[in-house]
Amino acid sequence: MKYSLFLYTPLFLLLLIIIILISISVGSVNISCFEIVDMCFGSLKEGQFPQSHWDIVFRIRLPRIFLAILVGAGLSIAGVAFQAFLRNPLADPYIVGVSAGAAVGAGLSFLFKLNLLFHVISLTPVAAFMGALFTVFIVYRLSLVRGKVPVETFLLSGVIVGSFLWALVSFVMFLSREDLHRLIFWIMGSLAEKNWTDVFLLLPYLLTGSIILWMNSRALNVMTLGDEASHYLGVEVERTKFILIIASSLITAATVSVSGIIGFVGLIVPHIVRMIFGSDHRVVLPLSGLVGAILLVFSDTLARTLLVPMEIPVGIITALLGAPFFCYLLRKRKFSFF
Amino acid sequence: MIFEIENLNFEYSSHIVLKDLNLSVLKGEFFSIIGPNGTGKSTLLRLMAGFLKPSRGNIKFMGYHLQKFNPLELARKRAFVSQDNFINFPYTAYEIVLMGRFPYLRNFQIETKEDHDIVRSAMEKTSTTHIATRSITDLSGGERQRVMIAKALAQNPSVLLLDEPTSGLDINYQIDIMDHLRLLNRHEKVTIIMVIHDLNLAGQYSDRILLLSKGRTYATGSPEEVITEQNIEEVFSLKVNIDKEPERGFPRLMLISRVL
Numbered sequence: 031m032k033y034s035l036f037l038y039t040p041l042f043l044l045l046l047i048i049i050i051l052i053s054i055s056v057g058s059v060n061i062s063c064f065e066i067v068d069m070c071f072g073s074l075k076e077g078q079f080p081q082s083h084w085d086i087v088f089r090i091r092l093p094r095i096f097l098a099i100l101v102g103a104g105l106s107i108a109g110v111a112f113q114a115f116l117r118n119p120l121a122d123p124y125i126v127g128v129s130a131g132a133a134v135g136a137g138l139s140f141l142f143k144l145n146l147l148f149h150v151i152s153l154t155p156v157a158a159f160m161g162a163l164f165t166v167f168i169v170y171r172l173s174l175v176r177g178k179v180p181v182e183t184f185l186l187s188g189v190i191v192g193s194f195l196w197a198l199v200s201f202v203m204f205l206s207r208e209d210l211h212r213l214i215f216w217i218m219g220s221l222a223e224k225n226w227t228d229v230f231l232l233l234p235y236l237l238t239g240s241i242i243l244w245m246n247s248r249a250l251n252v253m254t255l256g257d258e259a260s261h262y263l264g265v266e267v268e269r270t271k272f273i274l275i276i277a278s279s280l281i282t283a284a285t286v287s288v289s290g291i292i293g294f295v296g297l298i299v300p301h302i303v304r305m306i307f308g309s310d311h312r313v314v315l316p317l318s319g320l321v322g323a324i325l326l327v328f329s330d331t332l333a334r335t336l337l338v339p340m341e342i343p344v345g346i347i348t349a350l351l352g353a354p355f356f357c358y359l360l361r362k363r364k365f366s367f368f
Numbered sequence: 369m370i371f372e373i374e375n376l377n378f379e380y381s382s383h384i385v386l387k388d389l390n391l392s393v394l395k396g397e398f399f400s401i402i403g404p405n406g407t408g409k410s411t412l413l414r415l416m417a418g419f420l421k422p423s424r425g426n427i428k429f430m431g432y433h434l435q436k437f438n439p440l441e442l443a444r445k446r447a448f449v450s451q452d453n454f455i456n457f458p459y460t461a462y463e464i465v466l467m468g469r470f471p472y473l474r475n476f477q478i479e480t481k482e483d484h485d486i487v488r489s490a491m492e493k494t495s496t497t498h499i500a501t502r503s504i505t506d507l508s509g510g511e512r513q514r515v516m517i518a519k520a521l522a523q524n525p526s527v528l529l530l531d532e533p534t535s536g537l538d539i540n541y542q543i544d545i546m547d548h549l550r551l552l553n554r555h556e557k558v559t560i561i562m563v564i565h566d567l568n569l570a571g572q573y574s575d576r577i578l579l580l581s582k583g584r585t586y587a588t589g590s591p592e593e594v595i596t597e598q599n600i601e602e603v604f605s606l607k608v609n610i611d612k613e614p615e616r617g618f619p620r621l622m623l624i625s626r627v628l
């Protein structure tokens with residue numbers, strides 16, 4: 031198994047680079063790949079290409095692509111972790127109500143016009159982030175019984191808290207009539223109108239979370255056997271679970287707060303990677319990150335080019351692409367997660 | 369002395385399971401725990417493995433309080449084979465057994481040749497080599513049981529706790545596994561503590577037996593002392609015929625129908 035990491039990482043990286051190049055070049059203005067490579071490596075002097083092309087590449091498309099990479103990788107990595115320690119194939123990063131919590135935060139920020147504060151900075155991401163983390167905290171506390179958090183209880187209280195919060199979201203929607211469409215668009219998830227600030231805001235959370243998860247990937251393998259079996263193999267079960275919950279929720283909360291709710295990536299990518307590469311999380315975590323990045327850059331490129339000048343919410347694309355592909359894999363390969 | 373248990377009491381949220389249990393298990397013993405369903409055999413085993421904490425009383429393991437050990441230290445000294453072992457991730461059998469090396473490896477350390485050798489030898493001992501590359505989710509109950517035993521062996525434990533290890537196995541593998549455990553016990557001085565329902569196997573292999581009844585010790589001692597018609601009738605409310613196996617003298621038990 032360990033060899034597949036060395037074998038496939040370069041392959042996927044290459045694929046990612048190709049998709050990035052395509053994604054930079056297509057859009058309302060098409061810029062040729064050669065021009066982009068030249069721009070990057072500086073063999074063209076200033077003035078040899080239009081300034082507008084430079085702006086489009088470095089101020090609009092690249093930050094958006096980087097954001098798609100981070101969000102796609104983050105959601106997939108968090109999805110792997112949630113599925114593993116909850117031992118549930120249906121788990122995705124939003125399973126314990128993180129998305130609902132973020133939506134409440136975002137909704138409140140629209141309701142109180144915090145999104146336009148000082149006309150420059152929007153507090154929506156901050157509110158969403160707080161909402162998401164607060165939700166995880168509540169869910170964790172609710173399922174804490176005599177120093178232990180049984181995964182079934184955690185899952186169940188997550189789902190209950192989530193549906194309560196979705197009701198709150200609907201209520202906020204009902205109150206905020208004129209801002210309704212903003213909230214709806216926010217919930218549908220989008221990477222439009224993002225800049226480098228968003229990328230750099232997201233990066234530290236993602237890096238920290240992913241590194242923590244990867245450092246625990248051997249424990250993650252063992253945790254899929256259950257709490258009791260993990261204890262017999264030497265895992266400090268409750269402590270590890272706490273760390274895993276914190277790390278994966280941090281990643282999810284950070285992605286949700288900048289991009290809204292992009293479904294399906296975090297559910298499907300872990301399955302695809304496991305189907306092809308097995309279940310060793312030392313391999314599954316990094317490769318899921320790569321596949322998730324590729325999938326989201328690709329989907330987001332479609333989202334902004336298919337119906338120009340309109341933008342399709344990228345969550346719609348990921349579901350439309352992901353579900354059939356997943357079904358295809360499911361039929362083709364015998365897969366016994368279910 | 370591997371285990372010294374004094375005045376052990378245990379309750380699951382006010383449902384009392386074990387009452388004032390005293391027990392010691394010697395190093396290198398083949399020790400069996402028998403008793404009716406729901407008397408607390410699995411609970412006792414989990415307490416000895418350090419997964420559950422006593423409500424009262426204390427357990428000493430290798431001379432120290434069990435609580436003093438951290439999970440990693442414990443995992444290098446004892447292994448546990450559970451009564452049920454449902455896994456829903458498609459690991460190969462080999463990967464599962466390799467997890468037995470978890471307590472010996474650092475975070476990013478890749479398994480060494482020695483680890484793989486240990487895993488292979490554990491799979492040979494449990495006759496699972498031929499299913500090494502199959503997914504654990506596709507195996508039959510008995511095959512999965514043997515893989516789990518192999519995983520426990522890969523931990524290189526000096527104490528092996530097993531909860532009904534032969535329950536899903538056909539007669540060939542029952543004897544196969546029991547023989548391997550016996551060899552492990554005799555040659556490598558691994559202490560074996562097992563919960564087992566098959567009294568004939570218990571009588572044949574054990575050095576000592578604990579008969580539990582309603583959370584209390586009913587009898588402890590050699591197989592001949594514990595497996596008697598009177599004890600079994602009293603604890604299981606079932607009439608049985610017990611005689612001596614002519615060649616080696618262990619108690620041999622015959623179940624008798626209540627209606628025929």
Ligand SMILES: Nc1ncnc2c1ncn2[C@@H]1O[C@H](COP(=O)(O)OP(=O)(O)OP(=O)(O)O)[C@@H](O)[C@H]1O
Nearest residue numbers: 380383385403404405406407408409410411412451
């Ligand atoms: N997690 C639990 N919570 C509450 N009660 C439990 C729990 N596990 C076991 N019990 C109860 O404790 C008692 C002892 O259970 P235990 O599993 O130790 O029995 P056992 O002797 O192993 O039985 P069996 O032969 O059926 O395996 C039973 O009455 C059972 O209902």
Ligand SMILES: [Mg+2]
Nearest residue numbers: 409410451531
């Ligand atoms: Mg039991």
